[in-house]
Structures are given as structure tokens and as C-alpha cells.
Amino acid sequence: MRIIIFIIYNLIIYPLFLLIIFFLSIFNHKIRNGFIGRFQTVEKLNKHFNKVRSNSLIYWFHCSSYGEYLQIEPVIAGIKKKKINSIILLSFFSPSGYDNAHNKNVDCKVYMPLDFYWTISSILDLVRPNKIIFATSDLWYNFIWVAKRKNIDTVLIGAKSKKYFDKKLSFLHYVYKPMYRSITKIFTINKNDAFVLNRYIGDSNSKAVYQMGNPRYDQVIANAKKILDDNKKPILERENILLFSSMDSDDRNVVLSHAIRYMEKNKNLQIVWVSHEPTDQENKYLESMFTRRDISVSVIDSIENFSDNESRVKIINIVGALAKLYWKVKVAYIGGGFSTGVHNLMEPSVAGLPTIFGPNYNEFDEALEILNNKSGFCIEKGSEFIEILDQLLNNDQRLLLTSAAAKDLIDKNSGVSNKVVEAILSH
Template sequence: MRYIWYIIYNFFLLPIMVFIGIIGVIFNKKIREGFFGRFNTDGGLDDFISSLDRNNQTIYWFHVSSHGEFLQTKPVLIGLKEIEPHIKIIVSFFSTSGYNNIDDNIIDCKIYLPFDFPWLVRKALKTIKPKKLIFAAYDIWPNLIWTAKAMNIPTVLFAAKFKRKTKKLMPLVRSFYQHVYNNFYSIYTITKKDDEKLRLILDKSKNMIIRVLGNPRYDQVNRVSDQYSIEHTKEILNRKKSIILGSMHNEDKKNILDGLMNLLNDNNDIYIIWVPHEPISKNINSVYDYFLDKGYSVKLYSEQNKLGTDHPRIIIVDVVGVLSKIYWNGIIAYIGGGFSTGIHNVMEPAIARLPVIFGPYYDNFQEAIELIDLGGGWSINNNKEFYNIANKLINNENFLLNASEAATDVIHNNIGAATRVVRGIIRD
């Protein structure tokens, strides 16, 4: 059956994916950039490897999908280099959002993931000769995994998670993924439920190492929050009453904007900091003009020297890379994506002591589920629900304080996964 799936993948599934990718190249700038960027992978690897003394050099190859998965991986990279300071780390990215936005000294070589053709991944593996090939979360590629197995290169998957109603348990799909996952040397899941789903997919896992080690993303969020030690001393009741709207999509705007306007009208002492998911001119101008037409004072974040006591009712963030810091200037966070693709990062506002509100598409995010369970987060379906929970948080100090503490507890209760993953990579 393994060879049947190899044939099906390489002669049917992979060509379909390539065809879709080529169509995407024509119409989508990001896909086009990533597609052509992969043609530089071989040269980049050759240049990097030729600069090393291969007789004494240990290389780990990490693969992440995008920017978010790199942040999840970073505490693992830091921990690994603390224990083995002389190793080299190669990180491959699938998406342009990761490749273009990550410039980190912890990485020794940054590449786009090669196209998943057998001859290309074999060439990359022969060039790198990694001690281990390590995947983060979910972006796994069959030929890369199968080829590494054939070359006796151990492969690791960490922060593995599965949707509540994962299609990977459907008979035919399960058979395919069984023949992919069975070629891993070790798999580390986030939760016990993920572990149970993985074992159902694998059926009998032979000599594979399977452990529940948690999510290193909590460690990264906690580490970054330490940069804001001054803000740490600010109790939430002493902050300006700002609602931070992070990673906003158009669908979020449709489902909370009326409720937001009611909040502004009913509470003269609250402020809004609006952060678009994509801070392009079209999105920024649309929000800017809307609030201006409603008679509110509006400014762009880039026009502000500091989020101090004199800022206008509405600030629109028109730069990237500042959201995690901005959360420390608020008392409530709404996180976008929950009415479309799935919610964005709820950990950053939680560590900043903010109660977190988000849309209904959160089932695939364990941290959101934990926020709801502990009383630090809420899922809403419409404007009315958004207004009701936000208004209660604004006007009930005890409710706000309890929710703030619960949100932070979710992070603190999960710290330590990065250390466990590093230990597994080294010892298993």
C-alpha cells in the first residue's frame, strides 16, 4: 500500500497541486514570489554548505510554514543552540510571509522549501546531510519525509495538532496519512487529545516515539512579553480604556462594527486601536474614512510618537511588527479572523493581561478553547454579543480583573513546552 500511495501522490496529487500553484502564480503576487523564490534554494544551500567545515559541523533542518510557525519554533531554536552552541540551523519556509519577514540571527541559513519532487528533495537532503529534519505543527510534505526515511535521516514533528473533526480520520484519507506519519522517527503533540487522534491515524506505530509535550508558542509569547517590563507593572485598571482590535478582516468589521459604535456612543472614556490584518492603503483608508465621517478624531499610528494620554478616540495602526507591544496599552482585545479563515494569535493579548474576544471559528486553536474554559475569553457571533461582553468588561471592574487574571493564567499554565521539545530532539 505504501508504494500505491507513493504513485498516487507523485503522479496524481502532486501534479494537481503544481497545476493549481501555476494558476496562482498568474493571479497572486505572493504565490508568484514564493514559486520563483524556490528556484534559488539549490544555489543558496550550495553556497552555505561550501562555507562550512563539514568534518565537524552538525546541522539541523527545521521546516515551518510561515511567520506564525517560525515564532512557535523560535524558543526551540534558542534552547537547542544554548545546549549545542556550535550547531548550524537551516530554516525552510513555505510562504513568503515567513521568508520575507524573518531576519533572525538564530538562523544560519534561510531558504524556501524545495518543490516536493523526489529528485529535488533528495538533492537538498544530500547537500545538507542534516542530523535531523524537524517539522513544526502541520506543514508536512510526503516526498521529503519518505526520502529522509530512505536516507536514514530521522524526522521529527513537534507541536502536532489535529482539528476536532479532522478529515485525516476518514478511511481513505487516514490510509494516506498513515503512510506519511509512520515514516517519522518521533512526533510530539500539543495535547492528549491530539495524541489520541494521532494514534487513531497510525493504528500501530511500531517503534515511533510519540509524546505529549505541549506548544512552544506559549514560551515565545512569554519571552517576548519580558521586553515590556515597565508595562508589566501597570495593573489593567490603571491603563487607558482602549479596546485593541488585532488582525482585523473585513468579515470582522461586518460583525462587530455596529456593536463597536454603540460602545463608543455609550462610553465616552473608551478608545479604539484598530490593527488591520493587512495594513495596505485600501484597508487603512476605509476604516479611517468611516470613523472620520462619524465625527470621531482619527490618527494613524505612524503619526503618534507614543501611545500616551492624549491620543484620539481612534488610532489605526499602519505599520507591522508592533501589535504585541500595543496590547499592553489596552484593557480588552478583539482578535480577528474568527468570521473567515480562523482566529489569529490570542496568546499575545492574553499574556498582556487582556480578556480576549473573537469570532466563532476557533475550534482548531487549543489556546482559545482554554481561554473560554477559564473565563478569559469569549466567542461571539454578532454585533449584539460583542457589545454585551465588551460593555460588561468596561463597566464591571471585578469582572474585568477576573477575566484578565484568567487570560494570563492560560499562558503561565502552559510554559515549558520548548524545553521539553529540545530535550526530545536531543535525546530521542
Template structure:
């Protein structure tokens, strides 16, 4: 069966994917940048490895983008602490990851090589990694199959399979069974994921499967340690700031009117507004929008992170600021839940904020855990959002219960990074 799927993937599936990427690259700069980067990957590796690697202890990590790298970051630090002389390659699929990630523990940063079998074999022969490690979901078949052929150990950590994942569909399940069944070690986020992964593996699979959690919790805790002064304050001592983070147009349609009503009606509440693309035309559009709503707004670039002085809205026009910003408010709405899937809910949770988000949250194990604990609140429409928001603003008891539940979810899940590092070294 594996031979059949290799033929299908290499003769039909990946060539079609590549052709589509070439066509779309003419119109989309992100796809174009990524494609050019992938075409240069082998030459970049030849600079780092003039000869085939024979003596370096190399670990190759692959992540999809910037968000997934947050899971890898504590793993890299832990690995370097135990094996300081190891050489760490990190490959990215997305330009947003490649262009924005800088880390002292990365020895070589590259784009994911194109997933043609001959290309995968030559990059693996050149680098000869001790282990090839994938984060969460971005697993590429020929890279895995080539590693197996070259007897290179493969690991997938923070593995999750959503209930409605296409990987569980009858026809595709057979394909993914041959991919995941080739991976030597699979570390899942939770028990449900452990069961789901076992279901798609071949019956005779020799893959090691362990439940080791999500290292992103450790990363969020490390980031929170930077905000020592804010952490010592009671959450009730903070200004009544509502932080709307990573907002997409689909989120805006649901939350903007209730938030506007809340801010206009007093209650000492004000709004931090963070668009998903906090730059250029998106910021200009946001400024005009709040002007039309008769709300006074100010850009973060003009006043910093201090609470607005007379203004009702602070518009964030800078990237990478949310982790710190959450410590300035009381309640968070995290975007993406009405479009591609909810964004990072861990950062507001560790800042002791009750977290509200849209109905598409099953991509996030943390969102599911927050709901179960009482610190997260999914919403499907403006009416439901307004009710949840007003209850948290006006009911201190309800607010404090949700605040404690949210931060407890993070602290209860810390330690995964250490377990994953041990697994990588020992398995």
C-alpha cells in the first residue's frame, strides 16, 4: 500500500501542488517568496555543509510558521542545555516564520525543501541529521519516506488530530496511515489525540506513541516571566481594558457593535484593538471605522502601551506586542474563530484574562481546555458575545472565577518541553 501511495503522491499529487504554487506565485508575494526560498534551500545547505556531514550531531526541526515555532523554542533551549555542541537546523514552510524568527539556538535557518523525492534525499544526505523532528502537523511525505530510506529517525511532537480532520476520512486515511506509520516517534498533546493517531496508523506500525503535552505552554510561561511588575498586581487593579487581539474581518462583524456599545455606555471600559494585519491600509481602514462610530482613537505608535488618556480606543499598529499587551487589560477576545481557526489563547490566559473566541476553536487544545475549566467562552453571534462580555464586566465574582480558571489551565500544563526533550534524546 505504501508503494501505491508513493506513486500517486509523486506522479500526481505533488506535481499538481507544485504547478499550482508556480501559477499562484505570479499573483501572491507570500507564495512567490516561499517558492524562491525553497528553490535556494539546497544551495544554502551546501554553504553550511561543504561536504556531506559525517561527524556533527545534527537535529533538524521543521515548523509551518512563526506560531508553530513557539512550540519548538523551549525544545531547542532544552536540547542545547543537555547537548551544547549539537547543531540545530530549523526549516519553515511560511515566509512569516522564516522572516520573523530569530533565535540564538538556531544554527541554520532554511525554507522547507521542495517535497520531490530526489530533492529530499539529497538534502538529507548532505546534512545527515541525527533526528528529523516535525512540530504539530506540517508533515511532508517524501521527507519522511526519504528519512526512513536513509535510516534517519523521525519524530512528530505536539501532534493533534481534530475530530473533523481530513486525515480521518476513509480514502485519505489510507494515505496518511502510510505517512504517519513511517514516523518513528509520535508525541501527542493529549489522550484523545493519542487515540486518534493510533486509529490512523497501520496495524503493524512500530511507531512509539506517547502523550507528552504541548510545549507551547512552557513558552508562554517563559514570556510571562518578563512582565514581573504586571504579574504582581491584582487583576482587579488593572484598568478595565478589553483587548481584541488578532482581529479578522469576520470577527469584526460579530464583536464591533457590542464593544462599541460597551465603551460608549461608560462603565470605565476602553478598547485595545489589534488587527490581524496591523499595518498599512488595514490600520487606515480601522482608524476611519472608529471615526465613523464616533469613538476617539489613538495609534499605539503615538502613545505606547499606556492606557488611553481620554481616548476610548487604542489601535495597535505594531506586530509582536500582544503577549505584553494582555497584561494591561482584564478581558480578551482572540480572533480567528470565525475564519481560519482561533489564534493564540494561551497568552491572555496566563495574563489572568477570561478569553472569548469564535466557534472555530477545535484547532487549539488550549481553547478546549479553557472552556472545560471555565476560563474560555466560545461565542457564535453578536448577541451571545454581548451577553458574555457584559457579565464579565459587571460581575466581579464571575470575572474572578474565570480569571483563575484561565491561568490555572496554563500552569497545570507546564512541563511538556522537558518531557519532549527527554523523548527526543532517548527514543
């Protein structure tokens, strides 16, 4: 079966995939940048690794996008701390990761090379990695198979169960099974995923599946430590500010009109609005929605101007400001729950913020944990959002308990990256 899948993958699936990517790259500059970047990978690797000594410790980390990178960032730091002279190679599938990941611990950053058998084989002979570490789910057939044939250990961090694991009539069930079976160690976030993965993989002497937790918690903890203590007020000492974070049009359409009506009744409430991808068009639309109800609004282009601005609504027109903003507000609505999936819930939790989000959260373990420990709330419609918001802003005891639960969740999940590092470095 494996030989048949190998032939189908190399003669049909992967060439067809590249053809689709090429077609999409004509219309999308991000896809185009990633596609072109793959053809530069071999040159970059040759330039870097031809100078590397043959006995060097080399760890190759691969992830799809920036979100997955944040999961492995503390693991990279941990390995570099324990193996000071090791070389870290980091590869990405998506431009969102390649363009935004800046890490002094990374020695070489590239796009994932084209997954042709001979290309991968020659690259692994050049790089000679001691271990290859994948984040979550971006697995490539030839990459994993060739690594196994060359006796290179592979590790998968943050593995999740998939629907096709139990669907024996699904083609994906048979495509991915040999890949998972070929991975040396698999680390899951929760026990259920570990159980399902063990059942899917079946008998395999080289297999080890461990429930480890999510190392991304350590990443948000480390980032929070970089924020000055003077900017970290206890929840009850903060101004009456509601933060809309990582908002897209689907979430905006559910909650915006309700938020405006609530502001009209509660004159002491302020709003900070951060779009997932800020644009002039979206900012102008938001401005018009607030100003037509005589609510003062400003577009902020610098976080330094935040405190001096007296408008009741502040629209943030920059990226990368959320980590600091979470410490200035009392409640956060996190976008994505009415579209592709709720965005980062860990950053507001580390700031002790109660969070509210939409119903598309089941793929995110931290969302399930937040709901279970009652530090966050899921809504199905805008009226529910206002009910929860009103209860939090007008009941200091409930706000304080919810804030404490958020911090407790972070504390409970700290230290995972150290366990992952130890497991990677062990034989």
C-alpha cells in the first residue's frame, strides 16, 4: 500500500498541487511570494550549510504559518539554551510565517523545499539534521519518508486528531497513516488526541505518542514579562474599556450594532477596536458607524498616542499592539469565532482578561480550557454578548473571579516547552 501511495503522490497528487498553487499565485501576491521563495531554498541552504562542520548539532524546525511558529518559538529558545552551539534551521510553508518570524536563535530561515523525492534527499544530505521537528500538521510525504530512510529522527509537536483518522473510506486516511507511522515521536496537547492518534497509527514498534500540553503558553508568558510592570494594572484598577481584538467582518456584523447601543446607554464605556487586517476602507466604515451616533472616534497610528487620545472609540491602525493593549482594558471580545475560527485567546488570558468569542472554537484546545474554567464565554448572537458584557462590567466580584481564572489557566499550563525540549533531546 505504501508503494502505491508513494507513486500516486509523486506522479499525481503533488504535481497537481503545484499546478494549483502556480495558478493561484497569478492572482495572489502572498501565494506568489511563497511559490517563488521555494525555488530559492536550495541556493540559501547551499550557501549556509556548505560552511557548517560535519559534526555540528542541527535541528530543523518546520511549520506552516506564523501561528504554528508561535507554538514552537519557546521550544527553539529552550534547545538553543541547552545546546548553545547547535544550528537551528527554520522552514515555512506560508509567507505569513516566513515574513513575520524574526528570531535571534534561528541561524537559517527558508521556505519549505519542493517535496520531490530526489530534491528532499539531496537537501537532507546537505543539511544533515540531527532531528526534524514539525509543528501541528504541516506534514510532507517525501520529507518524512526520506528522513526515515536516512535514519533521521522526526518529532511532531502539537499533533491533533483529524476526522479522516476514523474514516476508512477516505483516501486521506491511507495517505497520512504511513506519514504518522514514520514519525519518531508525537506530542499531543490533550489526552484525547493522544488516544485517537495511537488508535490510528496502530502497531508500530518505532512509535511513541505523548500527551504534553501546548508550549505556546510559555511563549505568551515570555512576551508578557517583556512588558513593564508599570503598564500591568490589576483588573479593577483599569479604565472601563472594552477591546475588540482581531476582528473580521463576520464578527463585526454580529456585535457592532449591539456595542454601539450599549455605549449610548453607558457613557463611561470606551472601546478599542483592532481589526485582524486593518485597512483604510474598514477604518472608514467603523468611523461612520460610531460618528452617526455622535460617539467620538479616532484612528490611532501609534500605540504611544493611545493614552493621550480622549475619543471614546479608538481604532488601532497598526499590527503588533495587542499584547500591550490587553493590559489596559477590562474585557476583550476575540474575533474569528464567526468565521474561520477564534483567534489567539492566550494573550488576553495572560493579562487576566475575561474573553468573549463566537461559536467556531472547537479546533482550539485553549478555547475549550477557557470555557471549562469559566474565564471566557461563547456567544451565538449579539444580544448574548451584551448580557455577558453587562454582567462583567457591573459586577466587580464576577470580573475579579473571571480574571483570576484566566491567570490560573496560564499558570497551570506553564512549563510545557521545557518538557518538550527534554523529550526532543532525549534518545
